Amino acid sequence: MKANYEFSNLCGTVYRQGNILFTPDGNSILSPVGNRVSVFDLVKNTSRTFSFENRKNISVLALSPNSRLLLSIDSDGRALLVNYRRGTVLHHFNFRVPVVDAQFSPDGAYISVTHGSHVQLWRTPNHLLREFAPFELHREYTGHHDAVLSITWSADSKYFLTTGRDMTARLYTVDPVEGFRPRTFAGHRDPVIQAFFSADNKTIYTVSDHGAIFTWRAKADENGKDDDAMSEDGTSLTLAEPILAHVRWGIAEKHFHNMDHHTLIVSAAFHSPSDLLVLGLSSGVFGLWEMPSFTPLHMLNVSQERISSLAINASGEWLAFGAAKLGQLLVWEWQSESYVLKQQGHYFNMNTLSYSHDGQHVATGGEDGKVKVWNASSGFCFVTFSEHTSSVSSVEFARQGQVLFSASLDGTVRAFDLVRYRNFRVFTSPTPVQFSSLAVDPSGEVVAAGSQDNFEIYMWSVQTGKLLDVFTGHEGPVATLAFSPTGNQLASGSWDGSVRLWDLYGRSRAVEPLQMGANVLAVAYRPDGKELAVATLDGQLTFFHVEDGKQVGLIEGRKDISGGRKTDDRTTAANNSGSKHFNSLAYTADGQNVLAGGNSKYVCLYDVRERVLLAKFQISQNLSLDGTEEFLDSRKVTEAGNIDGIDRQGEASDLEDRLNPRLPGAQRGDMGKRRYRQEARTMCIRFSPTGRSWAAASTEGLLIYSTDESIAFDPFDLDIDLTPQSLLEVLAQHEYLKALVMAFRLNEKPLIQRVYESIPPSDVRLLARQLPMVYVPAMLRFVADHIERSPHMEFDLVWVNALLAAHGRELRDHSNEYASVxxxxxxxxxxxxxxxxxxxxxxxxxxxxxxxxxxxxxxxHPNGKVPSLDMEIEVASEVSASA
Incomplete structure (x- = not known):
């Protein structure tokens, strides 16, 4: 169970690219985050991320009308068909070309997919049967002369509209209709990005990217009758018959949205029951119009960048917007003009993280100079501090109180109050320096920061804000700091290849450095303060005994962390371990294991005593990132080098995508830097104080891994007679102690919970005294988990009181071992x-x-004031009696 950590959630990233969509009930929204999919529940105010991963960044999402099947397609056209409710992958499929749009039919029988200038119609696989070839092609439609941009289904699932870059929209039928030829809607002078059906299917709207909205209706014949009422043989048709196949369409109205010359319509959505048209512009403005009169209802600037995707829920009340460049996701209720959801990740990479002392909050700092605080259970960011003017290098929570500290390259260390959400203290050095590391003592009264300019360590008083001391002696940038759990010692690691232990309250400032063989990148104290772990640039983990300064262990981790090759590497991942190292360390609460992450796609968990690797976690399998591939793909090698490393921005089809006001290929404002591609790596890792989860600040965002005890089967002292049936028989005989021990030996959480909730409250004290000590930690851990998820408050508190009263002395003697519990x-x-x-x-x-x-x-009395307490009690009793 020590290494039973599985991916739980992804925070810090809410939207990357692709389309966002609402669930059919309108209560949740699906958003692609890299090569994963996150679901934001707007009613319960929670978020979760599916554990499955696409090969590359997701570009298209489609959800079936019954919310059972989810289709996620990456940028290469490789698709995953997923059971939405369970989050398990059912089938893999490759469309072989990049897909722009994919839609389930309203009856769920078909999936329509863009395939270059064609459209393919596939039968929806059965999610209940295991099929050898689940994807069956129904028909393939041609007619467009350029790439197809969107697909829209009619409500009866018999027709669908497509739009393309050839400035036309086309109407197709699912099944062949005699005498029918696909209808072409021409007249636009720009690419048509969307087309929509009205609720009665008598009107079609087409939208071009330059603001032209055309309304199409049936042309009248010579007698003044509409063509949609008559078939080719002159017989009358009802609305239930396939009349759209025989309609001659014509432009009834033309509307033009007045925009700036450089502004384009990027995304559009239509709510047919209420005839509401929503348009998202490249300037970050969205508008709401009532059709067919094109009456403006609402317009708002919700973002500073282009609205990449938008969606409208089934009731038409909530509008969702995604801005890819800012990583922003918004849900707006337009009638009340209020935000339902407003989340945004870090603009650039996430550098550091820290858990609060109760494990409920996680603070992150990024290169954008912002400090964000996330709720660990819901996954939402509830406060953002933007006082820093440069990259945030480290964040730390105080052990006591609601205070958060952050160090930045702007030369300041700031303290934030998490009750009033304000920056109440700013610590600076006598001369301007850049702070690269931070540490807070256990009492929360002293904060220390290391600089990378003059190689000094500064220490301030939190109460007064005054500089207490300056430690000198390092000959390189101070990369890491850590206070001992006792608070009387500070460990510092530097690029000069040494670790120094500073006695904070002693008179002597003479420090004997611990010399390492390479640059020191991270240090961490064991929870009891008797051991120090050091990570160096050569990929080694070294362990020292703190009191005498002797080395007690060494782990060679370069081979463990090696893996993944970059785009410009000429060797495989197995032969490219020279640049792999750990830059962050974290001990478990019991001090038996250490977690290490760094310049690689792997995070390693080691047993400190045995010096062995327990588990290796891969933070991402996204091939869109550098450092995730294992082998050289010869198909991508050209005369100019690897095709992924070539800047192909000038080959974009749209003029606005080719234009760039900066130098060609320049990224992130640096005129000397060329193509920038993110690399899969871990910047910081931390264990939760509860010990049941750990978080990693990585390229993908804030990854949270936790133990899921309900899935893993990890029995203890199991014999052949111990089965769930025998356990239930013992429980039926009211032998609660025996049943409880049997449940812990099986270690099945549902069985433990059933026995636990069957025990009468009057027997709790007796059972707590008779419970063997070997099961007490597991019992406490189960009760702690039960407290978070169950409404039985008093029952859980009675158990906690009884267990601590019966076994408190034994638990106190082994407090370090049971710290996580x-x-x-x-x-x-x-x-x-x-x-x-x-x-x-x-x-x-x-x-x-x-x-x-x-x-x-x-x-x-109009003011309703009560003159005395006796009268309050008397009136309250009268009210309760009358009730």
């Missing part, structure tokens, strides 16, 4: 306290309001 229990009980306190406050104010209103009604 204690933190998990503290987190759950703190949540209880906060919840009950809020409930009591709400009830107190409600009761006071009822008393005041009843007194004002009985006495006729």
């Amino acid at each position: 204690f933190r998990a229990m503290h987190k759950g009980i703190s949540d209880f306290e906060r919840m009950i306190g809020k409930l009591c406050d709400d009830n107190m104010f409600s009761l006071q309001y009822i008393i005041d209103q009843s007194h004002a009604k009985n006495t006729g």
Whole structure:
């Protein structure tokens, strides 16, 4: 169970590219984040990310009408068909060309996919049967002379509209109709980005990227009748028959949206029941119009960059917008003019992270100079601090109180109050320097930061903001700092290849450095403060005994972390371990394991005592990133080098995509830097104080891995007679202690929960005393997990009280070993306290309001003031009696 960590969630990244879409019920929104898919529940205010990964960044998402099948297609046209409810991959398929749009038919029987200038119609695979060839091509449609941009289905699933860069829209039928030829809607002078059906299928709207909106209706015949009422043989047709196949369409109205010359319509959506048209512009403005009159209803600037994708829910109340360049996701309720969701990740890479002392919040700092605080359970960012003017190098929570510290390359260390959400203290050095590392002592009263300019360490008082001391001696940038758990010692690692242990309160400043064989990148104290782990540039992990400064262990980790080759590498990943190293370390709460991540796609978990590798986690399989491929792909090698390393921006088909006000190929404002491609690597890793999860600040975002005990089967002292059936028989005989021990030996969480909730509260104290000590930690861990997910507050508190009363002395003697269990229990009980306190406050104010209103009604006082407490009690009793 030590290495049973699985991917749980992805925070810090809410939208990258591709299309966003609402679920059919309109309560959740799906957003592609790199090569993964995140689901944001707008009602429960939570987010989750599926564990499956596409080969490259996702460009198209499609969800079936019954919310059972999800189709995710990457930028190369490789698709995954996923069971949406379970998040498991059912089938893999390759469309062989990049896909621009894909849509399920309203009845869920077909999937329409753009295929260059063609459109392919596939039968939807059965999600209940295992098929050898699940994707069956129904028909392939031709007619467009350039790439198809969008597909829109009619409500009866018999027709669909396509639009293309050839400035036309076309109408196709699913099944062949006698005498029918695909209808062409021509007249636009620019690429048509979307086409829509009205609710009665009598009107079609087409939208071009330069703001032309055409309304198409049936042409009238010589007698003044509409063609949609008569068939070719002159017989009358009803709306239920395929009349669209026999309609001669013509332009009824033309509308033009007045925009700036350089502004384009990037995305569009239409809500047919209410005839609402939504347009997203390249300037970050969206508009809402009522059709067919094209009456403007609403217009707002929601982003500073182009709106890459937009969606409207089934009720037409919520509008969702995605801005790829900013990594922004917005949900706007246009009637009340309020945000339902407003999330944005870091503009550039995420450099560092830190867990709060209760494990509920995670703070991140990025190269964009922003500090964001995320809720670990919901995955949402609830506050952003943008006071820093340069890259944030480190963030740390204080052990006590709601205070967050951050160090930046702008030469300041800032302290943020998480109660009032403000920056209440700024620490600076006598001369301007760039701070590259940060550490906060356990009491939260002293903060230290290391510089990369003059190689000094500065220490300030949090209460007064004054500089307490300056430590000198390093001959290179100070890369890492760490306070000992006791708070009387500070460890610093530098690029000069040494680690120094500073005695904070001693008189002598003489420090004997611990010399390493390479640049020091990270240091970490064991939770008991007796051991120090050091990561160096040569890929080694070295362990020192703190008191005597002796080396007690060494792990050669370069071969473990090696893997993945870059675009311009000429060797395979196995032969390219020279640049692989660890730059972040974290001990588990019990101090038995250490987690290490760095300049690689892997994160390694080691056993400290045995010096062996327990597990290796791959943070990403996204081939759109550098450092994820293992072998050289000869198909991508050209005379000019690897095709992925060539800047092909000038080959874009649209003029606005080719134009760039900067130098050709310049990225991120640096005129000397050419093509920039992100590399799969880990910048920082931290363990949660509860010990059940850990987080990694990586190229993909904030990855959270946690233990899922309900899936893994990890029995303890199992024999042949121990089965779930025998356990239930013992439980039926009310032998609760025996049943509880059997459940822990099977280590199946549902069985443990069933036995646990079957125990009468009167027997808890007796069972807690009789429970063997070997099962007490597992019992405490289960109760701590049960506290977070169950409404049985009093029952859980009775168990915690009984277990601590019966085994408190033994647990105290091994407090370091059970530190993660204690933190998990503290987190759950703190949540209880906060919840009950809020409930009591709400009830107190409600009761006071009822008393005041009843007194004002009985006495006729307009102000409703009650003169005495006795009268309050008397009136409250009268109200309750009458009720």
